[in-house]
Amino acid sequence: MAKTSTLRTRRAAEAEPDEPREGGWGIVVVIAAHLSFAIQLGMMRSPGVLYLSWQDDFGTNDRETAAVQSVFSSVSCFSVFLGGILTERFGCRISGMAGGILMTLGAGTGISSNSAVVVVAMYFKRKYKIAHALAISGEGTGIMAAPPLLQILLESFGWRGTLLIASAVAANSVAFCALFRPNGATQKSKDNLNSNQQNLAAKNGLETANMSNDEHINDENSRRSDDVLELEQIGLPTEHGTTANSKTGYVSLTFDTKNSNPILKLLKRLLVSLGFHLFVKSYRFVLLCAVYLEFDIPFLGFVLYLVPRAQSVGVAPSSAVILLSIFGIGNLLGRLGSGLLVSWRISAEHVTAISMAIAGVSLLLLKLESYYVFAIASFLFGFVSGFFFAIMIVLTRQFVGVRKLAVGLGFSQIFLGIGAISGPLLAGWILDLTGDSYQTVFYVGSAVCFICAVQMLLLPLLRRVEPGIDISPNDI
Numbered sequence: 001m002a003k004t005s006t007l008r009t010r011r012a013a014e015a016e017p018d019e020p021r022e023g024g025w026g027i028v029v030v031i032a033a034h035l036s037f038a039i040q041l042g043m044m045r046s047p048g049v050l051y052l053s054w055q056d057d058f059g060t061n062d063r064e065t066a067a068v069q070s071v072f073s074s075v076s077c078f079s080v081f082l083g084g085i086l087t088e089r090f091g092c093r094i095s096g097m098a099g100g101i102l103m104t105l106g107a108g109t110g111i112s113s114n115s116a117v118v119v120v121a122m123y124f125k126r127k128y129k130i131a132h133a134l135a136i137s138g139e140g141t142g143i144m145a146a147p148p149l150l151q152i153l154l155e156s157f158g159w160r161g162t163l164l165i166a167s168a169v170a171a172n173s174v175a176f177c178a179l180f181r182p183n184g185a186t187q188k189s190k191d192n193l194n195s196n197q198q199n200l201a202a203k204n205g206l207e208t209a210n211m212s213n214d215e216h217i218n219d220e221n222s223r224r225s226d227d228v229l230e231l232e233q234i235g236l237p238t239e240h241g242t243t244a245n246s247k248t249g250y251v252s253l254t255f256d257t258k259n260s261n262p263i264l265k266l267l268k269r270l271l272v273s274l275g276f277h278l279f280v281k282s283y284r285f286v287l288l289c290a291v292y293l294e295f296d297i298p299f300l301g302f303v304l305y306l307v308p309r310a311q312s313v314g315v316a317p318s319s320a321v322i323l324l325s326i327f328g329i330g331n332l333l334g335r336l337g338s339g340l341l342v343s344w345r346i347s348a349e350h351v352t353a354i355s356m357a358i359a360g361v362s363l364l365l366l367k368l369e370s371y372y373v374f375a376i377a378s379f380l381f382g383f384v385s386g387f388f389f390a391i392m393i394v395l396t397r398q399f400v401g402v403r404k405l406a407v408g409l410g411f412s413q414i415f416l417g418i419g420a421i422s423g424p425l426l427a428g429w430i431l432d433l434t435g436d437s438y439q440t441v442f443y444v445g446s447a448v449c450f451i452c453a454v455q456m457l458l459l460p461l462l463r464r465v466e467p468g469i470d471i472s473p474n475d476i
Contacts, residue, residue, distance in 0.1 A: 025181070026123035030131050032179040033116040034138035036096070039173045040109045042142020042328075043166055044076060048307035049150040049321055053159040063428030069304050070424045076109035077417030081410055083114030092119035096177030103170040110413070112173055119180040133336055133390065140332025140386060147307075147324035151317060275407030278400055283466040284459050285399045285408060289415040291452050292392065295356070296419025298363060298445025299385055301427040303327070306366075306378065309438040313369040323378045330382025337383075338390035348391050348398070353456035355384040360449035363442045395459075 047069045055065045079099075086095035096115035102108025116135060124131040153162040271277065279286050306327070310320035341351055362380035365373050393409065400408040427441045434440045 026120075026131070026183075028179055029119055029123050030135050032176040033120055033135035034141065036100075036112060036116050036173050036176040037136060037138030038142035038145070039170055039176075040103065040112055040142070041139040042144075042146035043170060044072060044109060045139070045143045045303050045328075046146040046150055046324060047072070048304050048324065049147050049154060050159045050162065051304060051308055052311065053154060057159070061428070062431040063425060066304060066424035066428035069300060070421045072106060073300060073420030073424075074417045075107055076113075077413045077420055079107065079110030080114050080413045081110075083111035084410065086111060087115050087118050091182060092116075092122070092180040093177060093182070096180050097174045100171065100174035100177050103173055104167045112177060115177060115180060122183045133338065136390065137332050137335045137386075140328050140330075140335060140382070143328025143331055143382070144325045145328075147321040147328075148318075151321040155317075275404060275411065278404060278408060278411070281467050282399050283462040285396070287455055287459060287462060288392065288395060288399065289412055291455050292412050293415040293419040293422075294448050294455075295359075295385075295388060295452050296416050297423035297426060298359070298442075298448050300420060300423040301441055301445050302363065302381055302385075304424055305427065305431075305438045305441055306374075309366060309442075310371070310374055312437045315371055315374075319371065323374055326375050327378040327382035330379040330384075331386035332382075334383040334386025334388075335390045338387045338394075341387075341391070348395055349456050349459045352388060352391055352395075353453045355387050356449050356453035356456060359384045359388075360446040360453070363446040363449065366442045367439055 051065060054060070054068065055062070058065075083095060083099060086098060092115040096112050096119075099108035099111030099113075099115065103112060117132075120131050120135045121128060150162055150166070153165055157165065303324070306323055307320045310323055311317060341348070359381055362377040362384070365377040392412070396408045396412060427445075430441050430444060431438060
């Protein structure tokens with residue numbers, strides 16, 4: 001009875017922390033995160049404005065010129081892991097400001113964006129979906145504003161002067177991230193939790209010291225079973241060759257920790273800590289990462305070659321950059337609309353498949369040499385891409401659970417970075433090979449979008465055959 005009472009008291013103490021205070025300074029945080037995203041991603045999505053200037057100045061071919069976008073985008077994606085480490089160690093404010101400083105050199109976008117996402121989650125719980133949508137919609141705002149401004153700067157100062165001024169504008173992200181102060185209610189809850197746990201430990205120390213020998217044996221067996229379960233999470237056999245039931249998670253034999261192979265244990269813990277077991281347990285997550293990589297290829301090809309494509313058919317440069325602004329408007333609306341669809345409990349897989357098909361059609365429209373058709377295609381592709389990147393976070397959470405969401409998003413960003421490297425380079429290679437005014441580039445991108453649509457329809461079928469990750473109802 002004493003042990004049961006202790007467990008109940010401990011569970012009550014763990015449930016005591018207050019929810020984050022919503023509103024107040026949280027509104028300032030959302031606005032700051034929105035503006036930070038606008039600066040970070042608005043610049044990153046507007047290289048097409050400078051594309052022809054780089055090509056003329058350096059005398060490079062399309063593949064070599066596209067490498068600039070590849071490096072910039074991939075570094076931004078891969079730096080998200082570093083941003084996660086800095087955010088966990090120093091907090092959102094310090095890591096965000098550090099990322100803002102590095103942004104002036106073109107390398108800190110992933111660090112700042114990580115802190116912006118995390119700080120919004122710290123301030124909101126019940127209204128998190130709305131706050132998150134408002135924050136990340138800053139990308140659409142940036143894409144609307146950046147291209148015309150860059151074009152004006154390009155005509156006045158050249159591409160070198162434009163980059164210097166853009167670097168100065170990026171430094172404003174430091175000021176926005178300085179507003180990411182810690183949530184006082186969250187910190188107070190953590191302090192109260194630690195204090196309660198310490199009091200419980202002191203109060204129940206005698207009971208713990210008087211536990212019977214049988215209870216110690218049961219605890220030891222439980223720990224051994226946990227070691228076996230960790231091995232089974234990543235698909236490794238136990239030392240006795242048994243395999244856990246993928247449906248129930250129970251193992252019939254215990255694991256002898258004294259005689260275990262230290263190398264095997266080290267490998268096990270390393271793989272589990274890095275989250276590689278997600279690829280063994282969730283086939284849907286594997287396919288989702290593949291779709292991430294694939295869609296980033298036509299996405300970056302679109303933002304890179306939209307303006308050159310318009311100029312190749314006689315559209316004035318000042319009018320061509322407006323197409324990227326129209327793309328930004330669609331991106332903004334798509335990100336905001338994703339929150340409504342999630343709240344309506346519509347199948348995210350099916351809606352995303354439809355959006356991928358629309359993206360494929362919009363790329364085919366770029367064959368028509370009409371500015372108004374270009375504008376329609378820009379809006380459609382912006383809308384579905386904004387919806388795609390927002391809804392993929394929801395699907396990742398659904399497939400791996402909240403506790404593994406950070407790891408899942410980290411892996412997805414790695415695949416997104418691979419797409420960022422390969423996409424522009426592939427598009428540049430195709431353009432050098434064919435030389436047909438960017439049409440083949442968009443044909444290939446359209447085909448990739450239709451492939452992604454088919455893959456999204458396969459996700460519900462994979463659920464029937466995958467081992468699955470044990471996710472409690474409260475973890476979805």
